[in-house]
Amino acid sequence: MKKLIFFIVCLLFLGACNSDLGEDSSTGSADSSNENESGDGYPKENIQVTIPYSAGGGTDTFARAAAGPIEEEFGQSLVINNKPGASGETGATAIANSEPDGYNLGFVALLDFALLPNIKDTTYNYDDFDFLASFTESSSVMLAGEDTGFDSLEGLVEYAKKHPGEVSVSVSGDGHKYILMQLEQEAGVEFTTTSYSGGGESLNAVAGGHVDASIISQSFVQQAEDQGLKTLAISNEERVDNLDHVPTFVESGYNVTAVDARIMVAPKETPDDKVDTLIQKLDNVGESGALEEPIRDLGDTYHYKSGEEVEEFVESAVSRIEEVVEGNEDTFDTE
Known part of the structure; x- marks a missing residue:
């Protein structure tokens, strides 16, 4: 009889232990799911990409050629929206004013983008953007x-x-x-x-x-x-x-330099974790070399840079433009 009672107590004890383990496992799974949703799950939906120039132009053609490898890395589609006007000002302003949620990006052409605020009053400025990556030098x-x-x-x-x-x-x-x-x-x-x-x-x-x-x-x-x-x-x-x-x-012997580049940008205030994820994924595309041949076919030179390197690249271009353009603003088309 004592043996039977001891056996029943053991069974009850083991059942209680298994129940506790099951609860812990379930909680861990839920926590893991929440972590994926807030971190590794981005991006979870299509990304809108604004091009401040007409369809068929250089930046538009590049963006569409680059879309395939970027989409493969992101796991989502890039929805390209052309918003030309005012030498790129209309589209650049649209990018700057878009929701900074990681799902609104754009491509700008460096020379036009950097020149405009130096030759007219524009509705955007350089500090309205996070500069993510550039794949070209032209x-x-x-x-x-x-x-x-x-x-x-x-x-x-x-x-x-x-x-x-x-x-x-x-x-x-x-x-x-x-x-x-x-x-x-x-x-x-x-x-x-x-x-x-x-x-x-x-x-x-x-x-x-x-x-x-x-x-x-x-x-x-x-x-x-x-x-x-x-x-x-x-x-x-x-x-x-x-x-x-x-x-x-x-x-x-003439210090004449100007390199254009197609740069992917995000509106300022895009969360840092999403900016970091975007740059990491773009780095994967850049390092894979998947865009080298398509860019050469477009007549451009492939040169990848991202993060701080591309920010310094933009700052250097802007500094040189300011130096050259000062006092000569009326030479340019500002309509």
Whole structure:
């Protein structure tokens, strides 16, 4: 009888222990679930990405090419919304004013984005954004017409010094005006500028002999040289790998530098943990090299940077722009 009672007590004790263990396990699972929802679960829904420029433009084309690898890493879709207007101000302002919840991002083109607040009163400023990552570097080049006789930058500058205002140069956008302004200041020359709405028109102008030279995106170099045009200089600080036959302005003794970049941004006040997660995931994409070939196919140079590095990159560009533009604001299109 005593053995039977002892056996029953043991069974009851073991049942109570199992019940306690079950409760602990259940609580742990709930805590783990809550932790995932507040941390590792982001992002849980599609992300809206605003492009401050028209569909089919350089930044839009890049964003759509980059979307695939980024979506794969994020586990969510990027919903691209084009909001052009006022040289990018409309879309940039929309990004700055969007809900800073980690689900509203954008891509900006550095030169236009950084120039605008220096040449007009804008509805956004640099400190309205967190700069997450950049995958590209795109320089501009100076082309000379086939029949101009300008075979080098030195030759063109020498002629321009002797004939102020006679050398005509096509541009398509304020970024190109900014580069030409640097050359005028550095070389002590004066050019006559003709503006066109796009790079294709600007190229046609110099190829057709309507202007003597052009400041144009590096993506047009192959097309230009196929038409007999001469590429005199590139605005990068160092020669570009896929255009290593083109000298820099700096090599010729002129501190003319300007590198455009497509930068992913978030509105300021986006929670730090979400910004950190975004940068980590973008780093994974950047380090994978998945975008190298698509970016080369677009005529850009692949160069990934993120976090503090991209913030310093923007600050350096803004500082140089402020130095060059001061006192010359009326040169630019501000409508």
